[in-house]
Amino acid sequence: ENVLTQSPGTLSLFPGERATLSCRASRTVYNNYLAWYQQKPGQAPRFLMYAASSRATGIPDRFSGSGSGTDFTLTISRLEPEDFAVYYCQHYGHSLGTFGQGTKVEIK
Amino acid sequence: EVQMLESGGDFVQPGGSLRLSCAASGFTFSVYPMSWVRQAPGKGLEWVSAISSGSGESTYYADSLEGRFTISRDNSKNTLYLQMNSLRAEDTAVYYCARHRDHDLYDYWGQGTLVSVSS
Numbered sequence: 001e002n003v004l005t006q007s008p009g010t011l012s013l014f015p016g017e018r019a020t021l022s023c024r025a026s027r028t029v030y031n032n033y034l035a036w037y038q039q040k041p042g043q044a045p046r047f048l049m050y051a052a053s054s055r056a057t058g059i060p061d062r063f064s065g066s067g068s069g070t071d072f073t074l075t076i077s078r079l080e081p082e083d084f085a086v087y088y089c090q091h092y093g094h095s096l097g098t099f100g101q102g103t104k105v106e107i108k
Numbered sequence: 109e110v111q112m113l114e115s116g117g118d119f120v121q122p123g124g125s126l127r128l129s130c131a132a133s134g135f136t137f138s139v140y141p142m143s144w145v146r147q148a149p150g151k152g153l154e155w156v157s158a159i160s161s162g163s164g165e166s167t168y169y170a171d172s173l174e175g176r177f178t179i180s181r182d183n184s185k186n187t188l189y190l191q192m193n194s195l196r197a198e199d200t201a202v203y204y205c206a207r208h209r210d211h212d213l214y215d216y217w218g219q220g221t222l223v224s225v226s227s
Contacts, residue, residue, distance in 0.1 A: 097155025
């Protein structure tokens, strides 16, 4: 099992600031099979990124992903009010169900 | 437009049973593997179970379930099911159905249905 550790647990930022979220895996994520999801309170998760750096359909380009191996990053270049949410990373194509514990991005 | 609508969540006593449904529309349901993912109150996402496309011949379960849940699908009704038996307090969660884009990469999610297990 690949354990994903996200940091920080909570990120407090102002709208317009840059957000940098980390996802570290205990084992190598081959093929960069790393995804990100966004979840707002009371809503289902929303598919954001796959293959570490590819945006899902309809995701604005202020969202970007990077990384390889065991260290991955989701960056939101300029936070919009609708971006304040919890973000989860996921290692897919390995063993079913490997999610990180989430990073909450909150308004400062 | 892809839509998935879960139903069947309820309040139930420990040891009870429930069957969740996920009605899909806007896509060819039969060609996609599907999963159930749950989220306990205030907690993160936990994968529960998955089923292969087509006849659903292959099914997969989280070890923590200890054989209490059964996933199935009815392609004629475009519906995914989760039969949950011997429910425990720790099964309390919002249950989401999710479509597999490929592998276990989930591109669409339902809105969720709440299962609450308490005496």
